[in-house]
Amino acid sequence: EAGVAQSPRYKIIEKRQSVAFWCNPISGHATLYWYQQILGQGPKLLIQFQNNGVVDDSQLPKDRFSAERLKGVDSTLKIQPAKLEDSAVYLCASSRWGPSQETQYFGPGTRLLVL
């Protein structure tokens, strides 16, 4: 079974530019998560999708971050415009159902550096 796929693996941009990350979850997983992991910290949830609907986006900085999962499979996370403090690893995870105490499986992450 293929794991969670993410691209690109690395991205370097200048502040005020825009950037997009892509995630393809494990086949059959209804729930998809985007996390931000700043160096030296644990991951922090940005947004959770159940199929193509948003379950939780309370920690998503909506003035500059957006995410979509139009067909309930793969997802895109966008930052526009980027700030220096957005430098982090962006992790995508998926789980079969989501609401229960269910294991989340993570992708390799995208390392973003904003200069």
Add this chain to the structure above:
Amino acid sequence: AQKITQTQPGMFVQEKEAVTLDCTYDTSDPSYGLFWYKQPSSGEMIFLIYQGSYDQQNATEGRYSLNFQKARKSANLVISASQLGDSAMYFCAMKYGDMRFGAGTRLTVKP
């Protein structure tokens, strides 16, 4: 509010010895899940072990076991017979609704 605390920023262990990584949590909800993940330098979060709040027995997965003490709100990870490949960051997490992670512990296994 949910809170996860890992008080050990870094730990060292000799190869083939056992090591315990500490994790305490705070929640008022009776139903929750506790997870441990390993994050090597490559960056991917690898699931290790899960403990449900109603589980009577401590979870075990190969060389990993979870020492769950519900009254003390602790969920320590025990790694037996450490290997060089165990060197990584280890994160404790709790899920009720969303998943909250601790700050992590960097484990270094010495040959």
